[in-house]
Amino acid sequence: MNNVKxxxxxxxxxxxxxxxxxxxRIWEKRYGLLIPERTSTNIRTYSLVSLQKLLNITLLxxxxxxxxxxxxxxxxxxxxxxxxIVAKNxxxxxxxxxxxLAMINFDQSLFVSTFNSIMVNRTFREVFKDVFIPFLNELxxxxxxxxxxxxxxxxxxxxxxxxxxxxxxxxxLQTTKTDKVFVPFLPENEIHEIGLLYLNHEIVLHGYxxxxxxxxxxxxxxxxxxxxxxxxxxxxxxxxxxxxxxxxKYIEDFSDxxxxxxxxxxxxxxxxxxxxDNSKLPNYISTFNSIDQVIKEL
Numbered sequence: 658m659n660n661v662k663x664x665x666x667x668x669x670x671x672x673x674x675x676x677x678x679x680x681x682r683i684w685e686k687r688y689g690l691l692i693p694e695r696t697s698t699n700i701r702t703y704s705l706v707s708l709q710k711l712l713n714i715t716l717l718x719x720x721x722x723x724x725x726x727x728x729x730x731x732x733x734x735x736x737x738x739x740x741x742i743v744a745k746n747x748x749x750x751x752x753x754x755x756x757x758l759a760m761i762n763f764d765q766s767l768f769v770s771t772f773n774s775i776m777v778n779r780t781f782r783e784v785f786k787d788v789f790i791p792f793l794n795e796l797x798x799x800x801x802x803x804x805x806x807x808x809x810x811x812x813x814x815x816x817x818x819x820x821x822x823x824x825x826x827x828x829x830l831q832t833t834k835t836d837k838v839f840v841p842f843l844p845e846n847e848i849h850e851i852g853l854l855y856l857n858h859e860i861v862l863h864g865y866x867x868x869x870x871x872x873x874x875x876x877x878x879x880x881x882x883x884x885x886x887x888x889x890x891x892x893x894x895x896x897x898x899x900x901x902x903x904x905x906k907y908i909e910d911f912s913d914x915x916x917x918x919x920x921x922x923x924x925x926x927x928x929x930x931x932x933x934d935n936s937k938l939p940n941y942i943s944t945f946n947s948i949d950q951v952i953k954e955l
Contacts, residue, residue, distance in 0.1 A: 665703045667693075673708065673757065673805070674715040681711070688728035690714060709761055713739045716754045740767070753792045760796075760805070760813040768816050781824040782862070785855055789817055793851065814851060821854040825861050833864040838886045840879065842870035844907065846898040852926065853894055856948060860892075863955045876910055888920040892951070895929035904932055912939055924951060 667678045674681075684690045691711060693701040703711075713735045717727050720742055730738065739758070742751070752775050759768040775784055796810065839860045841853050850872055860867045868882060883889060899907040915921045923942045925933075930944045938944070945951050 665705070665708050667701050667703070670703055670708060670711055673761070674711050676711070676715055676718075684714075684724060688724060690724075690728055705761070709758070710735070712754070712758050712761060716742065716751075716758070719754070720751075740770075752788045753795065756788075756792050756813065757795075759816075760809050763809075763812055765816065768813070772820060781820075781858070785821075785858075793817075817851060818854060821851070821858055825854070825858045828858070828861045831861070831864060835866070837865065837888045837890050839865055839867045840870060840882055840889055840891045841867060842874040842879070842891065842893055843872045844893060844895065844898050845873050845875055847894065847896060848872045849894065849896040852896075852948065853892075856892060856926075856951060859948070859952050860955065863952075865955070876907075876914055880914055883915070883918050883921065887918075889918075890922045890924060892924040893926070895925055895927040897929070899929065901929065901932045904929060908933075908938065908942065911942075915941070924954075926951065 665673075667681060670676070670681055671678045676684075681691065685693065691703065691707050693703050693707070696702060710732070714724075714727055716739050717735070718724060727735075752771055755767060755771040758764065759771065772784070775788060779787070793814075796805070796813070839857075841857045841860070843850060843853060853871075854869075857867050857869050868886075870878070870882075879891060895904070911923060915923075921941065924945060925942065926945045926948070930946075933944055935944055945954075
């Protein structure tokens with residue numbers, strides 16, 4: 658089954674481009690920049706090609722090109738001009754626009770060239786915080802409004818994960834601290850991994866050994882690690898799982914697992930932590946509201 662979304666409403670275009678639907682209609686009527694199709698009930702729909710064109714036009718428009726001038730540019734030249742602009746500018750908004758274009762076009766080369774350009778004068782941490790986090794937040798809104806398909810989301814998050822892994826790998830020879838070992842993992846049925854990958858990057862950046870276990874890890878698996886190391890700090894995200902009705906049982910099961918290992922701890926982030934009563938948690942379990950809070954504890 659092909660999950661790539663190929664038809665978009667004018668609201669989808671508004672959400673993705675940031676251009677108001679009213680303005681899009683004016684551009685259509687006055688300049689013929691887009692040609693919508695019509696459903697049997699006379700509702701505008703737009704193709705993936707139209708969306709790609711609008712995103713390109715939006716980037717030019719946001720860089721000071723007048724819409725009347727853009728309308729006169731041969732259609733085949735617009736992507737070339739966009740690439741030139743992206744190559745010359747590394748400002749956050751430009752990069753986010755380029756990443757959005759790369760996502761919609763399934764264009765890995767545009768993603769890579771944009772990433773490389775913004776890394777010239779920045780650390781990976783700065784790029785992640787200043788560009789990737791705002792972009793991922795916007796991605797979440799696009800997902801909620803059904804403006805992008807699962808294929809788009811998986812494609813772009815996969816590329817971001819690759820950059821996280823490569824950047825972390827480059828740091829691993831710098832491990833110098835031995836007072837504690839970190840074990841980042843996600844509970845069973847939890848697959849939202851980017852936040853955990855970034856935490857793993859910060860752990861290694863701070864000089865600690867990290868044993869990264871990744872997605873959907875059964876609790877009993879953690880016992881294998883405890884046989885090799887002392888003073889382990891397990892760190893995890895409760896984004897979707899365990900669900901609210903299973904949180905208490907999960908905490909109980911973890912407590913049973915670490916009984917007899919007095920130096921081990923569990924640090925927890927994520928949406929589901931709002932259902933935990935911190936006053937009732939064992940002293941070896943801590944919850945955090947943000948990645949920055951965790952970084953301060955490293």
